[in-house]
Amino acid sequence: MASDKKKMVEAITAQEVDFAQWYTDICTKAELVEYSSVKGFVVLRPYGYAIWENIQKNLDARFKATGHENVAMPMLMPESLLKKEGELVNGFAPEVAWVTMGGSEPLEERLAVRPTSETLFCDHFSHVLHSYRDLPMLYNQWCSVVRWEKSTRPFLRTREFWWQEGHTIHETAEEAKAETEQQLNCYADFCENDLCIPVIKGRKTDKEKFAGAEATYTIEAMMKDGKALQSGTSHYFGDKFSRAYDVTFTGRDNTLQYPFQTSWGASSRLIGAIIMTHGDDDGLILPPAIAPVQVVIVPVAAHKPGVLEKSRELAAEIGKYARVKLDDSDKQPGWKFAQWEMKGVPIRLEVGPRDIEQGQCVLVRRDTREKQFVKFEDLASAIPAALEALAKDLYDRALKNREARTMSATTMDEIKEKTAKSTGFIKTMWCGDLACEEAMKEQAGLSSRCMPFQQEHLSDVCPVCGKPATKMVVWGIAY
């Protein structure tokens, strides 16, 4: 048993040795993705897709609870439509995949495979919006998009990725701004409560904001290695796109007006965030809210009378309150332990003949490996309690890591010194100049993650130029 387990675990690189390799090992060994024959494109395998389905389900329920409706836009858009808004097309043109042939005929106008759908939504809004009575329109789309990235990594950066994109229009700027804030909070709530990932909410600098947006808000998470992962963004467009795409409505005063617009998105890179926030050298550790299997039952000495029967009975019972799987395959228990640890199942139940005689089984937590004997009649309370405790501990551990790796600095020397010592977030004041932001990148390798909503006063001046500074920025190295 021990050697089986060892054999499997050896297949993964340790985090300490090579975090990046550990990450890609997990992606394939936990059977989340497989590389496809199309360069830069991956296959989401059943286990990876099941995690994505749970993410979708939980986010979608939140969106619908606040009145959003799902729609489907075309996958392709004419180049002329994309070009109507200059900043947007400039932002995306270098990474667009172009369809130039339909069947055996060259197209009169080439079509972009959607890299994002602002233009299509604007075009649609211009057809269906008439009166202020039609507002707000609160739309969302679940789909995949294509961006021709140069180098790719599963979930973090692939030429095709899966996401949702919300697109809303409103009668007033205030309502649109409130929507932007509501959806950012929705993402933060989902990350913290369902994914057990603490996030920093803030606003992007102009350099880092979405092409064409008036303001971009973000939630930033820290991975185990100290690097940052942007985990969801929410954009306020004002009436800029409405004007570019001629989206108008008749207002309460009977004049023609432009609606105010937002968009917001979260993607399958959240799976990358889950892996790198919680995983360890034995594999994934999944937050219970999105784990495809929350409890795996492994029979021990399954050939002994009563073991399989009892395991099946337990599976049926636990299925009433948790997502449970009975692994009754003909593999050895040790192999199964290692496999389900690799796949990050939060709780394992070991059911063997001697324990059955005593009316109990062994409950093992994936994160702590803590074992406890639980009487069968107590499982219905012990399992939910263990899932809840594990979720809380995942969050607390991630928060502790972030706190340990978050520094602040007031001079460039201090920034360089601290950045050289450890990877993490560095908080500094900032004057607001692009030149200073670029200097941080050149001199310290840091990009601005956001201007947190929760500001602190660290000093009076910008550490780069020495000019007065009132904004605090969180800097980091981003995935």
Next chain:
Amino acid sequence: MASDKKKMVEAITAQEVDFAQWYTDICTKAELVEYSSVKGFVVLRPYGYAIWENIQKNLDARFKATGHENVAMPMLMPESLLKKEGELVNGFAPEVAWVTMGGSEPLEERLAVRPTSETLFCDHFSHVLHSYRDLPMLYNQWCSVVRWEKSTRPFLRTREFWWQEGHTIHETAEEAKAETEQQLNCYADFCENDLCIPVIKGRKTDKEKFAGAEATYTIEAMMKDGKALQSGTSHYFGDKFSRAYDVTFTGRDNTLQYPFQTSWGASSRLIGAIIMTHGDDDGLILPPAIAPVQVVIVPVAAHKPGVLEKSRELAAEIGKYARVKLDDSDKQPGWKFAQWEMKGVPIRLEVGPRDIEQGQCVLVRRDTREKQFVKFEDLASAIPAALEALAKDLYDRALKNREARTMSATTMDEIKEKTAKSTGFIKTMWCGDLACEEAMKEQAGLSSRCMPFQQEHLSDVCPVCGKPATKMVVWGIAY
């Protein structure tokens, strides 16, 4: 009120006048789709997409109950991969959209936007299949696909459409064949029970089967106008694709073997089937199982004290067992009646001050317009009963239409005569020759829909060539 209603209804062409125009009128007036700026591509609007979501939910639950898992394959595939199986590429090449540029660079090899994903699944299976222990692999994908159709109509034929495609591999031919049959039965069950659409199950002739399949099975429905709509197909491939794509596994006897394969699909054209099977001159009529709103509450004299309060109370109560919407907008009740009839909501409740005094409201069925007074305390039984009765009547009406429009014939003259008189299904014997099938098209304008599993013996000879015939075919005019 009456004129309001009339005004809205006048916007739709009557079925008798022009069935095709009636159909496209419904698609836009019921706010299911909107044409996009991309030729041949449509937008699924919230109401249309909500129907599709319910179809997805109900089919997906059936797929999962029989052990299928969802995955996501790339949206693009290299031309060389598509070309590995000759029949498949010949079948789809004329209607493929080609990506030839990534960013500003021309691609070394052009990529097809998936028209269907057999090749991608085969490629993936070849990477992940090792042993007979890995079989069966029962995969499904929800996505959109692109086919460069010349002429398009919402839901029935668009350049992009939404569907699911199941792809499975099995150790033996028998298991694969059983899968093909199981999934066809799954589609039939869904159509008949959830969509209230009777279907004929059968096998496609070689002329009509899927490119590369050994056998294609189909469910065929009849629309109100007598035309046929293929509503779901299930294909058996044998080991043909496995051999073309080098998908192998080590068998129980330790030799290298090719798995046996199936695929099966149903698409957003099912929404077209719903419209044309059940709709009438006032709009859609939706089967309760997939209706986004099953019960709409319309307050009458909403300004009178207690009316809105009672309506809200009822909505909260009904929400426990049905999908309910309270229309408390400031439109006139007559306008609302017409609008929700257009949208096909199965049941309307009218709640007015006089009825409230008597502790009752008016329940109106969308299909029959039958009105009944129902005491508030009886709604919890009256609403489910009315939904069930409506569903049964929809099915019975559709079956009656099909039976009235199904003819049989034994000579070519009889076929021509009957086809000239009315549009519908014609059953005849068939010798099995392609030439006779083509003659049916040329001389009578009919295509073979299927060879039904439930065969009848109508005569001993083929009506075209007079040679012996043992197979009965159902012919029709297909959407």
